[in-house]
Amino acid sequence: MTQFDLIIIGAGPGGYETALEAAAAGKHVALIEERAAGGTCLHEGCIPTKCLAHSAEVLESVKTAAAFGISCGEATFSLPTAVQRKDEVVQRLTAGIDAMLKSAGVERYAGHAMLTADHTVSVGDDTLTAPHIIIATGSEARRLPIPGADLPQVITSTEMLNLQEVPRRLCIIGGGVIGMEFAGIFATLGSTVTVVEYCKEILPPFDKDMAKRLRMILKKKGIDFRLESAVERIEAGDGATAVHFSTKGKAAAVEADLVLMAVGRAPRVAGLGLEQTAIEHSARGIVTDENMQTTVPGVYAIGDVNNRCQLAHAATFQGRRALHHILGREDGIDFALVPSVVYTQPNLAQVGLREEDFADGKPTAVKAFYRANGRALTMGAEEGMVKLLFDADDRLRGAHILGEGAAEMIHEAAVLIAEGATRSRLHDIIHAHPTLSEMYLA
Numbered sequence: 500m501t502q503f504d505l506i507i508i509g510a511g512p513g514g515y516e517t518a519l520e521a522a523a524a525g526k527h528v529a530l531i532e533e534r535a536a537g538g539t540c541l542h543e544g545c546i547p548t549k550c551l552a553h554s555a556e557v558l559e560s561v562k563t564a565a566a567f568g569i570s571c572g573e574a575t576f577s578l579p580t581a582v583q584r585k586d587e588v589v590q591r592l593t594a595g596i597d598a599m600l601k602s603a604g605v606e607r608y609a610g611h612a613m614l615t616a617d618h619t620v621s622v623g624d625d626t627l628t629a630p631h632i633i634i635a636t637g638s639e640a641r642r643l644p645i646p647g648a649d650l651p652q653v654i655t656s657t658e659m660l661n662l663q664e665v666p667r668r669l670c671i672i673g674g675g676v677i678g679m680e681f682a683g684i685f686a687t688l689g690s691t692v693t694v695v696e697y698c699k700e701i702l703p704p705f706d707k708d709m710a711k712r713l714r715m716i717l718k719k720k721g722i723d724f725r726l727e728s729a730v731e732r733i734e735a736g737d738g739a740t741a742v743h744f745s746t747k748g749k750a751a752a753v754e755a756d757l758v759l760m761a762v763g764r765a766p767r768v769a770g771l772g773l774e775q776t777a778i779e780h781s782a783r784g785i786v787t788d789e790n791m792q793t794t795v796p797g798v799y800a801i802g803d804v805n806n807r808c809q810l811a812h813a814a815t816f817q818g819r820r821a822l823h824h825i826l827g828r829e830d831g832i833d834f835a836l837v838p839s840v841v842y843t844q845p846n847l848a849q850v851g852l853r854e855e856d857f858a859d860g861k862p863t864a865v866k867a868f869y870r871a872n873g874r875a876l877t878m879g880a881e882e883g884m885v886k887l888l889f890d891a892d893d894r895l896r897g898a899h900i901l902g903e904g905a906a907e908m909i910h911e912a913a914v915l916i917a918e919g920a921t922r923s924r925l926h927d928i929i930h931a932h933p934t935l936s937e938m939y940l941a
Contacts, residue, residue: 500619500626503529505825508612508620508771509635511538513802513814515596517633517822522603524826529629530605531612531622536596539637539764539803540811541589547660548680550585552842555687559844566879576688579663612636614772617795631797631825633818634785636771638764638803643672647733652740653758656681666690670742670755672730674701676841678761679717683843686722693723693753695730695744702841706853706899709886713847713901716882720844725751733758766804790824791817799824813837836917838909845883846905850913851897852888862888862896865922867941869902874933878903885938887912893921904935911936 505521507514510532518530535542554576561574600607610623619628640655642648656677665688671678674696686692694701701724702710714724728746735741739754766784779786779794784806791799799821802814816832823830838850854862869875869883883902890896898912915925930937 500628501529503527503606503627503629505529505631505633506531506620506627506629507633507635509538509637509802509804510536510596510600511635511637511802511814512540512811513818514538514633514635515600516815517635517801517818518605519599519603520819521822521825522605524822528605529608529627530600531608531610531620531627533609533611535593536600537589537593538635538811540814541592541596543657543660545811546592547585547589548656548677548684549842550588551581551660551684552680552844554581554584555684556844559687563879576665578665578688582661582663585660612771614776614778617776617778617798632799633791633821634771634793634798634800634804635802635814635818636767636804638766638809640760641763641765642760643730643762645730645732647735647740648760650733650735650740650758652735652756653733653760655760659759666755666757668739668755669693669757669759670695670740670753671759671761672742673759673761673763674698674724674726675761675763676702676839677763678759679713680842681759681761682722683717683720686717686720687844691721691723693725693755695725695728695742695753697727697729699727701726702847704839705841705847705849706886706897707855709847709849709884709899709901712884713841713843713845716845716901717843725753764803764809766806768804789820791821792824797825808834808837810837810839833917836913838913840906840909842906845880845902847899847901848905848909849897849899850909851895851916853897853899854888856897857888857890860891862890863893863922864888865941867938869935869938872933872935872938874935874937875903877933880904885941887922887939887941889922893923895920895922895925902935908936911939 504526506529508531518528521528561571564571608622613621669690669692671694682692700710701714728744730744732743741752743752773780777795785800787800787805791801801817803809841847865887867885870881880903886899888897895915
């Protein structure tokens with residue numbers, strides 16, 4: 500049995516970044532991963548999806564180049580080339596992570612980890628023990644428990660990232676972040692896209708007003724939305740797959756060449772040996788406190804596996820909180836301020852409260868429109884809006900941005916909210932002209 504100060508199970512963003520920080524703090528760290536380092540974010544989520552999204556953005560720019568005085572001829576697109584580029588980016592980042600872990604002295608174990616007791620882990624023929632363990636095993640794509648969900652024409656986001664041909668007709672089940680990003684990508688690449696969503700609006704965790712605005716923009720791009728629709732079964736036919744659903748009691752169906760099941764991700768808790776410990780858990784994830792500690796002292800769970808917030812950057816900071824608790828350090832991390840971004844064209848980003856989150860009265864909503872911003876007009880990016888929400892004391896409490904550059908702009912709002920800035924204070928901060936960020940001064 501090998502003794503460590505800290506064992507981390509899972510080398511996604513939360514796992515490997517925590518391992519690096521722990522090693523820098525002088526801890527003897529073991530990091531266990533049965534696949535390549537980087538986790539879902541690097542191999543099946545954030546990075547590869549954004550590679551394809553950028554390919555779609557470049558194609559859109561080429562198609563609209565004439566308006567800027569540039570003649571490119573007829574644009575063509577090669578999905579295999581885009582996928583190859585995606586793979587090269589992933590490989591480069593994976594190699595970088597491996598190099599950092601090696602340089603830091605983190606001991607790597609390749610294989611499936613199994614908890615055999617509260618503070619003991621087996622991996623292959625090795626048995627490891629430590630006073631502190633962090634579980635960071637991530638999540639896996641969900642499938643609806645309906646007839647036809649396992650048909651070969653029904654795939655998840657993982658398989659979607661490796662397609663070699665653009666489907667002529669694509670049906671996406673689920674209007675969340677994953678569904679919307681793939682809808683935008685493949686609509687731009689030429690697919691006829693239909694989105695079937697159970698809720699009244701797409702992107703339920705986002706501000707309703709902004710989600711509706713994004714849906715209307717995507718609708719103009721040819722994406723068909725079927726809201727308040729419950730998928731009941733999927734059937735394979737001659738040359739097409741039919742997705743059957745009901746909308747307010749009315750039966751309907753959509754035919755597609757490919758069906759993307761984008762109904763969320765489930766915490767990866769099975770096969771970890773949790774039942775051999777006192778760690779409270781269920782199919783919904785591992786239960787943790789504000790320090791990410793489980794019901795077993797010294798054992799923590801971070802990232803998707805605790806189902807608090809399924810975002811890579813949330814996992815990283817949860818890992819930081821867990822490590823700080825282990826080291827006896829205080830921090831000022833505010834998990835109520837986690838920026839979220841949907842990488843559609845245009846982006847949708849938010850941080851802080853939504854209008855529906857204000858319990859003590861309606862907030863003051865200040866809006867600025869891209870069509871009135873000089874920089875946006877020079878870029879040909881007229882679609883979009885910035886919405887800032889202020890409380891009764893005129894403090895900024897929430898920010899929602901739909902438009903070009905939203906993914907980058909949202910972080911100014913995160914800082915302002917974290918510092919308790921008021922609207923008058925914001926207006927005293929000089930912003931460069933012409934910039935999209937001037938919309939903060941509306």
